[in-house]
Amino acid sequence: MPVPQPPRSTRxxxxxxxxxxxxxxxxxxxxxxxxxxxxxxxxxxxxxxxFDARLAAPPYADAQVTPFDRFxxxxxxxxxxxxxxxEWRLEISGLVAKPGQYTLRDLRxxxxxxQNTRHxxxxxxxxxxxxxxxxxxxxxxxxxxxxxxxxxEVMCGDDYYESLDMATxxxxxxxxxxxxxxxxxxxxxxxxxxxxxxxxxxxxxxxYIVGLRVSDALGVKRGYWVDQGYSWYGGL
Amino acid sequence: xxxxxLEHPAIVRVCHWTFALSLLVLIGSGLEVFAAFPSFGEKxxxxxxxxxxxxxxxxxxxxxxxxxxxxxxxxxxxxTAIYFTYQVVSGNARQVLFARRDARGVWPMVRYYMLVGxxxxxxxxxxPLQKLAYTIALLLIVVSLVTGxxxxxxxxxxxLVYPFxxxxxxxxxxxxxxxxxxxxxxxxxxxxxxxxxxxxxGMWTGGRGRP
Numbered sequence: 001m002p003v004p005q006p007p008r009s010t011r012x013x014x015x016x017x018x019x020x021x022x023x024x025x026x027x028x029x030x031x032x033x034x035x036x037x038x039x040x041x042x043x044x045x046x047x048x049x050x051f052d053a054r055l056a057a058p059p060y061a062d063a064q065v066t067p068f069d070r071f072x073x074x075x076x077x078x079x080x081x082x083x084x085x086x087e088w089r090l091e092i093s094g095l096v097a098k099p100g101q102y103t104l105r106d107l108r109x110x111x112x113x114x115q116n117t118r119h120x121x122x123x124x125x126x127x128x129x130x131x132x133x134x135x136x137x138x139x140x141x142x143x144x145x146x147x148x149x150x151x152x153e154v155m156c157g158d159d160y161y162e163s164l165d166m167a168t169x170x171x172x173x174x175x176x177x178x179x180x181x182x183x184x185x186x187x188x189x190x191x192x193x194x195x196x197x198x199x200x201x202x203x204x205x206x207x208y209i210v211g212l213r214v215s216d217a218l219g220v221k222r223g224y225w226v227d228q229g230y231s232w233y234g235g236l
Numbered sequence: 237x238x239x240x241x242l243e244h245p246a247i248v249r250v251c252h253w254t255f256a257l258s259l260l261v262l263i264g265s266g267l268e269v270f271a272a273f274p275s276f277g278e279k280x281x282x283x284x285x286x287x288x289x290x291x292x293x294x295x296x297x298x299x300x301x302x303x304x305x306x307x308x309x310x311x312x313x314x315x316t317a318i319y320f321t322y323q324v325v326s327g328n329a330r331q332v333l334f335a336r337r338d339a340r341g342v343w344p345m346v347r348y349y350m351l352v353g354x355x356x357x358x359x360x361x362x363x364p365l366q367k368l369a370y371t372i373a374l375l376l377i378v379v380s381l382v383t384g385x386x387x388x389x390x391x392x393x394x395x396l397v398y399p400f401x402x403x404x405x406x407x408x409x410x411x412x413x414x415x416x417x418x419x420x421x422x423x424x425x426x427x428x429x430x431x432x433x434x435x436x437x438g439m440w441t442g443g444r445g446r447p
Contacts, residue, residue, distance in 0.1 A: 022257070036300075039307020050392070057391045070280040118403065120390065123272040123298065125279035126403055199391050229299030231306075236391040 044233035051235060053167050057198030060116040066127040068181045073188050074121065074202065080187040081157035081208050088192050094153070094214035097144025104178065104192055110134040110142060113175060114182075117198035119205070120236060122225075131196040132179030137170040145214045153218070154195065155211035162195070162206040162223045168235065173198045176209070201234040243361050243443030247322045252439055254315040255377065258308040259421075262380075263414055264294030265308070268301030276408050306388075313381055331361050334371040338364035366427075373420045380413035 025031045073079070089101035114132040140152070152169040154162040168174060177196040178185050185191040190207025197205050203225045226232045244252070267288040277283040295301025323329035341364030347353025349365070356363070362370065386396040386406045400406040428436050435443075 036303035036307045039310060040303045042310060043306040047389070052392060055392055055394070058394065066278075070278065072279045118390075120403070121273070121279070122302070124269065124407060125273050125275070127279065225299065229297075229303060231302070236389060 040229075040231055044231055047231075047233045047235045048165055048167075051165075051167055051199075053171055056171075056173055057117045057236070060118070060128045062116065062130070064128055065116050065130050065181075071119075071127050071129055071180070071189075072121075072125070083157045083192065083208055083210070085192050088210070090193065090209065091155075091211040092139075092143050092213075093211065095146035095149040095216065096140075096214050099143070102143075107134055107139060107176065107193075108178075110138045114179075115173060115175070115196075115198070117173065117196070119196075119198075119202055121202040122230065122234070129196075130181045131175060131177045132182065133175040133177035133193075133196065135172060136174045136176050136195070137172065139176060139212075140169060140214070143214075146216075149214045149216055151215050151218055153213040153215055154206045154209055155213070156206050157208035157210050160206055160208070160224045161221055162204055162226075163218050163232070164197070164200075164204065165233065168197060168199055171197075171199055199236055201231075201236065203230060204234045243438055245322075245326070245328060246442065247318065248328070249439055249442065251315045251319040251322075254311060255319075258312040258315065259377075259417060261294060261304055261308040262312060263418065264292060265301040265304035266414060268293035268295040269298060269305060270411070272298040272301075276404065276411075309381070309384055309388075312377070316377055316381060332367060332370050332374075334364070334367040338367050341365070342368055369420060369423065373417065373424075376413045376416040376420070380410060380417070383407075383410040383413060 025035060089103060090107065091101055093099045111134065112132065113135055114130070116128060116130050118126055119129050120126045136152070145152075150166050152164045152166065154164070156162075164174075175196040177190075177194050178192060180186070180189055185194060190209070193209045194207040195205040195209065204223070221227060222232050223230070226234075271287045271293060273279070274285045274287050275283050276285075293301070295304045323332070341356060344353055344356045345363050345365035348355050382396065383400060383406050386393055386400060387403070387410055390397045390403050390406070397403055397406050400409045437443075
């Protein structure tokens, strides 16, 4: 008498349903956004962990720099938040020994840097700009930022905001820029002070900076575009 | 090949469908990314190329498209690493990689498909024309992954950007690799359709007469 055969390799049959299950996850909007947000978070985690601060964006000769009038203006909110440049102070707060309001004069006591580096936009375009200013790392040292603090949050004169990992903030090419193409920063480009981070995408390089906060944890507001779905790390 | 061995080992089948899904998503989201700056030139003065039809794009906007793109890039990279490791270690790579001895067989196969030549003898899983197409497709996947990583990390991986001729040209290579894959996929689908259900099902079940 033939013994009834159990259904052959049911586990295998189940495994074959995996692609269908995968497709189902992607078709369901809530699961889908969870999956792709996780994918982006994974990308950021790998980027941050593998970041080698010794590596630098290549410097360019003056002849290779994109002409100033062809350096694009991507003002996300306003062209000019109408900061009163005479009254302007940089408010530095958080995990620092010397919090307070710093004038441009205070900041300009630090060593000046000039560099021609590539500015890459998340959209895909790039330009080579000429930037002058002081190192963000020097400013952090000046104000006695906690060595173990993890983030620098950046507040702007418009409603823009950003936040950086400390390794990038202390990278020697990361500038608080007050000068482009050898001239004082214009209002459209972020006067009086903007970030220049050759190891980050353009949207991380906030303009019209009015405040820096050194912190150990980021709140819900991590970055104007980041909070809408861009990568927080945004590293090149 | 011994008769009891499956035409398509399980790892190859899993990788094949992972490639298919991730390439679909990567091409769709890549077109959305391209739509944000549809040019290979300078931002100023603008020299925009036509924007891909929105029905072909995935992600809704640049930020959404990049989330899709990164997620599936990791999936594709993982599957590619597993696939190549398996193919090389198991020796199964010979089944698919185009070798010099296959060169003679390509033209007769083309003639056969054009209905102007006799059917060549087939002794292997893949005929020489298939091997050529699959080898090029695999190469294009590798090029798109390498150029993709170079565009993602042009500072940390500047040595990867260099051989492609700089950041801007790397973007062109990345796009060109996608165009190559876009040329492969319809041909591949037509061939699958012409070869019937059993051939198609083989990529799910393993092949060799199993349903």
